[in-house]
Amino acid sequence: MRLITHNMLKCHVKNCDNPDKQFPLRFKGAxxxxxxxxxxxxxxxxxIPRLDWRALLVTTKELGIELPENIPEEPENxxxxxxxxxxxxxxxHVKEGxxxxxxxxxxxxxxxxxxxxxxxEHEI
Numbered sequence: 001m002r003l004i005t006h007n008m009l010k011c012h013v014k015n016c017d018n019p020d021k022q023f024p025l026r027f028k029g030a031x032x033x034x035x036x037x038x039x040x041x042x043x044x045x046x047x048i049p050r051l052d053w054r055a056l057l058v059t060t061k062e063l064g065i066e067l068p069e070n071i072p073e074e075p076e077n078x079x080x081x082x083x084x085x086x087x088x089x090x091x092x093h094v095k096e097g098x099x100x101x102x103x104x105x106x107x108x109x110x111x112x113x114x115x116x117x118x119x120x121e122h123e124i
Contacts, residue, residue: 001113003063004047004089007056009108011101013119021103024055027062028107030097039086045076051089060088 010023048071060067065088072078075085099108099115109116 001094001110001115002090003056003059003092003094004051005115006059006094006099007051007089009099009115009117011103011106011108012117013101013104013106016101016104016106018103022101024052024059025099025101025108027059027094028098028100030063030110031095032063033093033095034087034091035093037086037090039083039090041076041082044082044085047089048075048085056088063092065092 006025009025011025012022016022053071057067057069067084067088068081072081075081093113094110095113097110099110100106101108106119
């Protein structure tokens with residue numbers, strides 16, 4: 001699972017204790033893999049407004065990945081920023097582990113890079 005995907009996932013447990021803490025899900029026992037991908041600056045620039053930058057920073061810090069605290073005024077002209085963003089959201093893959101909700105502690109397993117977001121009947 002790429003971090004771009006993680007940035008769009010949140011907990012959907014019906015009785016989650018604190019809905020404000022459903023996003024971002026934190027990683028537990030994450031096994032990371034760097035998978036080289038072709039860089040597409042136009043795609044990266046178009047994705048910036050769709051990303052929750054605060055959540056992405058929380059996640060990357062948790063995983064030991066460095067990203068600038070702020071998005072540059074003209075990101076399309078900042079090669080170092082685009083490379084760091086590309087490496088973080090498109091080349092960093094979580095292969096195994098789990099994601100945990102900070103509100104209700106529900107755990108979503110990640111197996112072979114695929115997150116299981118299905119809920120049991122009593123959680124819906």
